[in-house]
Amino acid sequence: MNQFSPRTSRRALVAAMAGAALALSACSGGGDGSGGAGGPQPAGGDGAITVFNGSTGTVAENFNPFSPTALQPTLGVVHEALFYYNLAAGGDPEPLLGESFSWNEDGTQLTVVTREGVTWSDGEPFTANDVAFTFNLLWGTPELNTSGIEAEAEATSDTEVVFTFPTTSFVQEAQILGNQAIVPEHVWADKADPATDINTDPVGTGAYTVDTFSPQSYSLAANPDYWGGAPEVQNVRYIALATADAASSALLAGEVDWMSAFFPGFQEVLADEPDLSWINTPGATTTIHTCSNAELGCEGPQSDPAVRQAIYQALDREQLNQLAFAGIAQMPSTTMLLPDRDEEWIADPEATLAPETPDVEAARATLEAAGWTEGADGIYERDGERLSMTIQVVSGYSDFISAIDAMTQQLAAAGIELSSTQLAYNEWNANQQNGTFQLSMDSIGFTPSTDPYYTYFPKYTTANTLPVGESVGSNNFSRYSNPVVDEAVATAAGTEDQAVKAEQYAVIQEQIATDLPYIPVVIGSTLTEFSTARATGWPTDEDTYAFPASWKSWDNGIVLKNLELVAPE
Amino acid sequence: MRYYVQKLGFYAVALWAALTINFALPRLMPGDPVDILLSKLSARGPVTPEARQSIALLLGTETDQSLISQYFSYLGNVFTGDLGLSVTYFPQTVTDTIAQTLPWTIALMGIATVISFVVGVGLGQLAGWKRGSFLDNLIPVATMFQAVPYFWLALVLLYLFSSVFAVFPTNGGYDVYGTTPGLNWPFLRSAVYYGTLPALTIVLSSVAGWMLGMRNMMVSTLSEDYITTAEAKGLRPRRIMTTYAARNAVLPSLSGFAITLGFVVAGSIVAEQVFSYPGIGQTLLSAVQNNDYALMQGIFLVITVSVLGANLAVDLLYSLIDPRTRARA
Numbered sequence: 001m002n003q004f005s006p007r008t009s010r011r012a013l014v015a016a017m018a019g020a021a022l023a024l025s026a027c028s029g030g031g032d033g034s035g036g037a038g039g040p041q042p043a044g045g046d047g048a049i050t051v052f053n054g055s056t057g058t059v060a061e062n063f064n065p066f067s068p069t070a071l072q073p074t075l076g077v078v079h080e081a082l083f084y085y086n087l088a089a090g091g092d093p094e095p096l097l098g099e100s101f102s103w104n105e106d107g108t109q110l111t112v113v114t115r116e117g118v119t120w121s122d123g124e125p126f127t128a129n130d131v132a133f134t135f136n137l138l139w140g141t142p143e144l145n146t147s148g149i150e151a152e153a154e155a156t157s158d159t160e161v162v163f164t165f166p167t168t169s170f171v172q173e174a175q176i177l178g179n180q181a182i183v184p185e186h187v188w189a190d191k192a193d194p195a196t197d198i199n200t201d202p203v204g205t206g207a208y209t210v211d212t213f214s215p216q217s218y219s220l221a222a223n224p225d226y227w228g229g230a231p232e233v234q235n236v237r238y239i240a241l242a243t244a245d246a247a248s249s250a251l252l253a254g255e256v257d258w259m260s261a262f263f264p265g266f267q268e269v270l271a272d273e274p275d276l277s278w279i280n281t282p283g284a285t286t287t288i289h290t291c292s293n294a295e296l297g298c299e300g301p302q303s304d305p306a307v308r309q310a311i312y313q314a315l316d317r318e319q320l321n322q323l324a325f326a327g328i329a330q331m332p333s334t335t336m337l338l339p340d341r342d343e344e345w346i347a348d349p350e351a352t353l354a355p356e357t358p359d360v361e362a363a364r365a366t367l368e369a370a371g372w373t374e375g376a377d378g379i380y381e382r383d384g385e386r387l388s389m390t391i392q393v394v395s396g397y398s399d400f401i402s403a404i405d406a407m408t409q410q411l412a413a414a415g416i417e418l419s420s421t422q423l424a425y426n427e428w429n430a431n432q433q434n435g436t437f438q439l440s441m442d443s444i445g446f447t448p449s450t451d452p453y454y455t456y457f458p459k460y461t462t463a464n465t466l467p468v469g470e471s472v473g474s475n476n477f478s479r480y481s482n483p484v485v486d487e488a489v490a491t492a493a494g495t496e497d498q499a500v501k502a503e504q505y506a507v508i509q510e511q512i513a514t515d516l517p518y519i520p521v522v523i524g525s526t527l528t529e530f531s532t533a534r535a536t537g538w539p540t541d542e543d544t545y546a547f548p549a550s551w552k553s554w555d556n557g558i559v560l561k562n563l564e565l566v567a568p569e
Numbered sequence: 570m571r572y573y574v575q576k577l578g579f580y581a582v583a584l585w586a587a588l589t590i591n592f593a594l595p596r597l598m599p600g601d602p603v604d605i606l607l608s609k610l611s612a613r614g615p616v617t618p619e620a621r622q623s624i625a626l627l628l629g630t631e632t633d634q635s636l637i638s639q640y641f642s643y644l645g646n647v648f649t650g651d652l653g654l655s656v657t658y659f660p661q662t663v664t665d666t667i668a669q670t671l672p673w674t675i676a677l678m679g680i681a682t683v684i685s686f687v688v689g690v691g692l693g694q695l696a697g698w699k700r701g702s703f704l705d706n707l708i709p710v711a712t713m714f715q716a717v718p719y720f721w722l723a724l725v726l727l728y729l730f731s732s733v734f735a736v737f738p739t740n741g742g743y744d745v746y747g748t749t750p751g752l753n754w755p756f757l758r759s760a761v762y763y764g765t766l767p768a769l770t771i772v773l774s775s776v777a778g779w780m781l782g783m784r785n786m787m788v789s790t791l792s793e794d795y796i797t798t799a800e801a802k803g804l805r806p807r808r809i810m811t812t813y814a815a816r817n818a819v820l821p822s823l824s825g826f827a828i829t830l831g832f833v834v835a836g837s838i839v840a841e842q843v844f845s846y847p848g849i850g851q852t853l854l855s856a857v858q859n860n861d862y863a864l865m866q867g868i869f870l871v872i873t874v875s876v877l878g879a880n881l882a883v884d885l886l887y888s889l890i891d892p893r894t895r896a897r898a
Contacts, residue, residue: 050746057851058670060658068606068624069659146620196660215669216847217745239745242845245724246740249732253739426605426860433604473607473621 047234047565048219049535052247052259053551055240058215063202065181066137066144066194073220073238076557079181079204082112082131084558085174088281088544090341090450093174097126097182097205103496107168110176114159118227120184121202121209128155133185135163135176143195147175171457171493174449178554207231207561216240231561233535251276257531258538260549262399266527267326275533279541279548280525284445285332286325286400288391288519291435293479297468300438301387306370307416308516314363314414315407317522318356324403325522331356332520334513335505336444336455345452347506352513354520363414372415380415388417391439392431395422400441403521432477435468440477443524452505453492460512462486478517485511535563572888580881587873592643594869595862596636602656602860647870653863657855663867666852671834671871673742674841674848677764678833681771686826688772689779693822694815696780697787708784711777723770723843730766737766740845767844775829779822786818793817820891827883831876834868 053072062070065079075081082098101112118126135153138144149172151165163176184203191197202210207228208220219237224230239256241247248263250256252273263269270276290308291298301307312334321329333339334352346352364374372380372387380387391407393400401422408418418439423431431437447454458464458475463486465476472479485508492504528548530538539548539559546558603625634642646652652663696704714722731739743750744759790796791814799809829836838850845851849868856864 048746056845057855058658058666058847060655060661060666062658062660067660068620069657143623143626146623198660212749214745214750216742216750237746239741240845240847241740242842242851246843246845249727249739253732253735255739425858429605429608430601433608471601471604471621473604 047232048237049233049235049257049563050237050239050255051550051556052239052241052250052256052261053556054260055238056242057240059218059238059240060198060215061200061213061218062198063210064194064197064199065183065202066141067196067198068146071218071238072551072553073208073236073556074199074202075181075553076206076555077208077220077236077560078202078206078210079183080206080557081178081181081554082114083177084546084554085178085449086544086546086558087283087446087450087552087555088341088539088547093177093449097131098177101173101177103170103173107170107494107496108165110163110165110169110173112161112163112177114161115227116159118205119225120187121204121206121223121225122184122187123225124184124186124203126182126184126205127158128161129158130185131155131161131182133188134180134182137183137188137194138180141195147172168494170496171451171453174447174451174454179448206557208236208557211235226561228561231563232565233560233563236560251529251531254531254533257534258528258550260526260528260551262326262525262527266529270529275531276529277532277538278527278529279539280328280527281539281544281548282330282338282523283526283547283549284443284524285336285338285518286329286403286441286443286521286524287332287336288521289432289437289440289442289477290517290519291437291439291468291477291479292515292517293465293481296435296465296479296481298435298438298479300389301382301385302389302438304370305515306366306372307387307389308519309514310363310366310414310416311411312354312516312519313359313366314411314416315354315519315521316356316358316410317354319410320403320406321522323406324399325525326399328525328527329522332523334516334520335452335509336459336512336518336520337452338445338523342450342452345450345502345505347502347509352509354522358410358414360414363416367415374415378412378415379417386417387415388419389438391418391420391441392423392428392437393420393441394425394428397441399524404441407521430471433471433473435466435470435472435477435479441521442477444518451501452508453489453501456485456489456505456508457493459518460485460508461489480512480515480517482511482515484508532566534566536566537562537564573885576881576884580877584873584877587877588644588647588870589640591866591869591873592640595860595865602862605858605860606656643866652867652870655856655864655867656861657859657864663863666864667849667867667871670847670849670852673846674834674837674850676760677767677846677848678771678837678840679830680764681768682775682826682829682833684768685772685775686779686822686829689776690783690819690822692776693780693783694787694810694818697784697791697818698810698814700788705784708777708780711773711780713777714773715775715777717774719770719774720839720843722774723767723840726766726770726773727843738763742847764846767840767846771840779825782822782825783818786821787814790814790818820887823890824883824887827879828876831879832872834872834875 063074063078064070065074080096082096083093084096085093097115097118099113099115101110103110114128114131120126132153132155139149139151151163153161153163155161187203188194207223207226209223211219211221217237217239219235222231222234241250244261244263247256247259247261251259266278270278290302292303294303317331321327332354333346334354335346337345339346339349339353367380372382375381391404393404404420411418432440444455444459460480461476462481464472465479465481466472468479488504488507492501495501526549528550539546545562546555548559603621606624607621650664655661655663655666658666692704692707696708730737741763742760743756743763748756748759750756796809796813799813834849837848838854840846841848841850853868856868
């Protein structure tokens with residue numbers, strides 16, 4: 001028996017090889033047939049577009065709008081919120097399922113009038129009861145209640161819902177109106193576990209419904225009964241790609257119509273493609289987060305405000321823009337707001353706008369006034385402590401890494417030594433959360449509405465920080481604590497009066513412009529690429545009717561229903 | 570019989586050790602899944618301070634279980650096939666996630682590895698049999714492909730055959746536009762088509778090793794006395810080459826093959842990244858990036874079991890092919 005087994009096994013192998021060879025030749029033949037001359041092509045001309053929203057690997061089905069891991073089109077495309085907040089242009093919230101809203105005097109009651117004549121994608125009518133149900137479900141389930149508030153919603157008629165809060169809650173407005181998808185009561189009342197239900201075949205009010213799903217790709221189909229009129233693009237397919245390289249080649253091959261990714265030399269590459277265009281919508285300020293508060297356990301020279309000011313003064317932002325940010329970054333503001341969009345909220349636009357060119361003399365003067373003296377090697381010292389800090393960055397974030405390289409030289413000219421350490425995302429993130437860093441490259445932005453409260457409250461208040469060693473949960477990484485700021489934030493939160501708010505924000509801006517717990521570097525780019533081969537009507541620099549990034553929830557739905565099909569030739 | 574019991578016992582201990590390391594390693598990594606999910610969320614939109622608590626509740630990470638009791642419930646769950654919930658793909662279970670991605674990897678890497686082995690050993694056998702023929706020149710060429718870093722070779726081929734000549738697709742596991750996954754002809758055909766280029770790069774980059782090893786073993790086997798005897802008996806050269814020389818020469822390659830098969834799952838990460846292939850390698854990468862302990866443990870378990878399983882199979886097979894390994898002094 002032994003004598004024969006190797007022989008049979010070898011034959012089996014030979015047969016396997018022959019079979020594999022056949023399969024190989026068959027597939028290349030098949031490929032020529034199905035792919036045509038130009039290789040594989042998505043189905044074109046049938047009203048379909050393809051979106052890459054940054055998902056990699058396999059996709060887990062999850063259309064539960066309450067879930068933190070819901071697929072991105074769940075919010076805004078399939079399910080809608082009451083209002084839409086345009087983070088690209090600012091301005092008042094635009095009505096979706098809600099038509100208008102008003103607060104009572106002391107900010108404990110919010111009344112929302114909902115839209116009439118809207119139907120769910122299963123044909124049932126939408127009423128204010130669905131809105132009340134959604135919020136009561138959210139606030140009544142600890143696993144879902146990410147805002148932690150205890151409030152109640154009651155539908156007073158079919159088109160009116162009243163939210164009642166235990167305390168003054170003006171600041172909840174954007175979360176409730178613009179950041180919560182409304183679900184149908186007649187479907188969700190029967191869900192056994194709304195926290196982990198993956199909501200296959202979701203029933204929403206949005207312009208699209210889920211058509212097909214597989215772990216590699218899923219597609220949405222236009223909702224013919226959409227209250228705003230059926231969208232023109234009939235089919236939207238979302239695909240997963242592993243890397244930005246793969247995404248850019250898919251874009252150039254015409255396999256992707258909409259994506260948001262930076263790739264080197266995109267200006268030159270896209271200039272040669274008549275169907276492709278790009279838009280840059282800055283949404284966040286690139287910052288050096290500093291562990292600023294020695295009282296809460298921060299260690300290193302950066303806990304001295306003079307050092308942070310010197311860094312701010314010594315940066316050559318124009319050079320950084322050219323070297324690291326492809327020349328499309330904008331100058332940031334010490335207010336951490338976007339100077340163009342948030343004009344109305346910035347008290348002193350000129351003084352707070354970061355300079356393009358460095359002022360090394362001023363930086364040196366700042367340091368010397370704080371008692372630092374220049375050492376023999378050109379680096380400042382104080383009480384035997386060298387002015388040397390480590391900045392952490394996520395390895396692979398190539399723009400940040402080249403920015404750090406340039407900053408190292410720029411700061412050396414001002415007598416500040418910078419060394420960098422590249423970490424895996426997890427470790428970098430854990431360091432920020434726990435305060436175990438000196439400097440860290442990150443960014444601040446993407447708030448629920450353009451109200452600066454959503455920047456100042458989480459990043460700058462004492463309530464949102466903890467001593468070094470305890471995780472602060474994505475909030476005040478800098479451990480910044482300033483009673484003046486705390487009080488101003490609290491006052492601004494307690495009013496709806498824009499003038500009072502602006503006054504309070506001016507107080508905050510004055511404080512943080514000198515304290516600089518987060519040092520603004522530039523306003524980074526958010527690059528989005530479109531193909532106009534199959535659809536037009538994408539947001540442009542002149543008409544930013546929505547934030548165009550393909551990964552942005554809520555805005556996706558606005559963009560998709562605004563698109564117009566290109567007639568097949 | 571005792572031989573087999575000993576072998577199985579050894580593998581059981583190895584499995585236990587691997588499971589224990591598997592449990593410990595992810596917990597030594599920095600970071601915590603709740604924080605990572607929070608940071609990911611805050612990069613895409615607002616996160617309120619209270620979100621931390623609710624996400625911890627949702628993921629079930631807020632436990633007071635001691636490490637020891639976590640360890641025992643882990644061991645128990647492994648044997649009942651319950652690998653827990655994935656944080657990355659929440660609320661999907663780890664078992665489902667692996668079941669979705671593993672077949673892609675096994676089909677791509679498994680077939681590519683087998684092709685590479687068969688082609689390499691076949692060519693090596695011929696090259697060793699006819700020393701100095703043109704086949705010998707093939708070896709430096711093939712070695713060059715192996716010497717080039719795999720990701721580079723893959724990127725160059727991807728650029729050439731997908732962007733410049735557009736013969737093969739640039740990414741993916743099948744034509745997501747025109748086919749539906751399942752047992753249907755268009756899907757299978759497109760899956761094979763999409764898998765060809767990745768498979769080709771894997772074969773190209775690994776065939777040299779098999780070829781070189783097999784050729785050199787052939788050469789040394791051919792100088793054995795029993796080959797001379799066989800020739801003296803007047804056997805046909807073909808029979809001498811296959812049954813006498815190659816059968817003995819292939820033994821080291823075969824054990825190498827077993828180990829390679831075991832690493833099919835682990836070795837596919839780069840290939841899947843370059844080709845955006847929907848396999849388990851990419852899943853492992855995202856599990857690591859998200860501190861997804863449960864998913865990492867699940868995938869490591871698959872790797873462990875496949876390495877041990879392949880070794881066990883070859884160990885047992887070996888004793889059939891080569892009786893000397895069974896003999897006890």
